[in-house]
Amino acid sequence: MGFGRRTTVVVGGSFAGRRVASLLATGDPCLHEVVLVEEKGYTEFTPSILRTLVEPGHPVWEPIQATGIPVKVVTGRAAGASLCKDGQHQGQLALADGRTLPYHFLVIATGSSYLWPIKAGSGDEVKLSTRKEAVSKAAEELRSAGSIAVVGGGPVGVELAAELAGKFGRSKNIVLLTNGSRLLQRMPQKAGYTASRWLRLAGVEVLHGAKVVQWPEGSRQRLCSGTLITQSGREISADLTIDCTGVKLNTELYTSLVEDREGGPEAAAEASRQGIPVKPTLEVVGCPGVFACGDAAGVAAERTAYTADLMAVVVAKNIALLVSRKDSKDAQKKLKEFPGGALSNAWLGQGLQEAPSIAAISLYKYDGIMQFNNLIITGPLAAGTKVMVEFFQLGIARGNTILSKLWLTLEAMNTVMAALPLVLWHKWTELKAFVQAYEAF
Template identity: 30%
Template sequence: MAEPGVDKKKRVVVIGGGVAGSLLCKTLQKHRHFDFTLIDSKEYFEVTWARLRSMVEPSFAKRSVINHHEYLQGASIITSDANGIEDNEVSTTEGRLISYDYLVIATGHMGSKCVTKPEKLREYEADNEKIKSSESILIIGGGPTGVELAAEIAVDFPTKKVKLVHKGSRLLEFIDEKGSKKVLDWLTLKKVEVILGQSVDLTSSSDDGTYKTSEGETIMADCYFKCTSDPIGSSWLKETSLKDSLNDSGRLMVDANFRVKGFENIFAIGDITDVAELKQGYLAQKHALVVAKNLELLINGSDGGNMVKYTPGSPTAIVSLGRREALLQVWCVTSIGRVPGMLKSKDLFVGKTRKQLGLKP
């Protein structure tokens, strides 16, 4: 029971402990006016753009996979999937009901089934063993994940035969054609075979490592990695009071303050939003900081008129190409090689991200 004359802390529930949700929770923890709960399907936060490095160097994941309790000491953390939102309450698959004054949804994309950090580290060990024991490797998908994995393997295991198959007409279709061509040339120089305009039918694979493409081409590989986009983590919302706030792509429609369409006390941040910009980690972190500020304003008595508005990020992209090189595109200017690699490729911003969470780099 609150003491006389002392306002009761407002209850904030954050669903999703990814790039956006983790930073939001860390920021909320600094403010004494909030009583927050994090609901996440896993016990850890992962620096997602470091995943490909962890596959070729599993020890790298010891810094990039972080238990929520490491950076949110003493916080209320529930390891479960959320499965309902009604009447200012969130329900979980384990049968709990958590009340809120403000709700923030940050479920991003569906990802790994691993629940604990040890499980995730073992998954990277298994991926690494698969790479090391294979002479030929098939990568399906030519977006940033597929390109970065192909580059990591080509740099760390230069004798491996790597084939990358992409259904699009060019790699990294979110950047301009010049940048795509530069990356294609870089991979070709590293002896990565790139097949464009085709997909792979995984149901046609056989025990001898034979795969068929959509054009009937046969590919031989000892193993494969599927690097296409994961589904948006919003399917569960279709059965909640937020079902009418989803657009045709399954993203939550938000205003400039990140409030979900039709609700005054529900926010959404990160990849699950319909904000018209590239879905990138550093932009999701900006979403988190805007919502943290807006929650503070509301809890301090604002009527919402002075809330911070978000301006979509400029079209900037940086794609790591192994340990030392990268492609950087800012507006229409594209650069590739060691200079942009100095910005990202060595540590993949892991130290910076850990520092944001109050941890040693």
């Protein structure tokens, strides 16, 4: 592959994909072309879709052409990719309409799918007019329902139950079921306690250890009525049941790269469960020139917008390095690793062994839960943080360069503040182990 103008194709225009494209677009366009492929043709701020389900006028969409990213935007669905070299490019991306896009570097940022209409589906379902109509229809169904069963005690289930209770009060019979011993099990205990207390005070019945073994037909694909049966035998009938038990990772593009190889079908099946296998540099294992980030990537970190941003920074840095270096072997040695590679400070970056945990969960409009590693902050400050993130993200999507630069600064500060205690703790445990080994010697 000669050292000429390189082309990077980024598939997926949500948090990770848009961030990679915007960071790479700051380079010399004469040396590097950046193409962003997005099926929807618009940006959706997914964390706020739950608010839109109870208040349909709440804005969460912006046309992707107005994102302010100086890249070539292609609206279309990625149908498959190949690594076959044509002498000029590393491989080709095939779109569903028959178009092909050659690339030197491919970024898979295809994210994840969720119960419709919490996340858009595919095909006609992703059209903006169809998407808005579906959300409005779902909002009307929620408004009309007298009883609602929400299944899943993670962030989505908790937020949705809180939005429903906050909007409609005790006029509806709302039940939240989780098969765990508490809500928000992947967050510190205080978060689960706060969520349970808030929901119960708002009139929501919270059932722990309530594993659903029988679902109403079709309820795992759409909102529908019916009766849930738990493992204990309890029957819960509701006008609407909503499955918030987890996401489906969108790894089909990776499947197209490996399905014809020996062991490819097994690797593809594993990726659909655990995420696309990646090296610490976020290069896809066995696929030169291909990177993965966001929900679709198989990394040991929570799948949050913040984590997606960190991965995007690492991917962008590594592709920029590969583009700028004539000696690819030399460049490979200097690639950044996730998560430390997202930091500008070398000492912090080298010492960071795990991604910081930063997340915000709304408990309707004026309350919330914010996680900063093991620190849990509750109340209006947490709710305000979620509102601020939405304000920044939608502003950035509209092409506001001031908000974009300010966001990068704030995110960098937060990352350093979150990373510092993790690094210091890691260094302390290393020192303690060294002292113990020395004393034993």
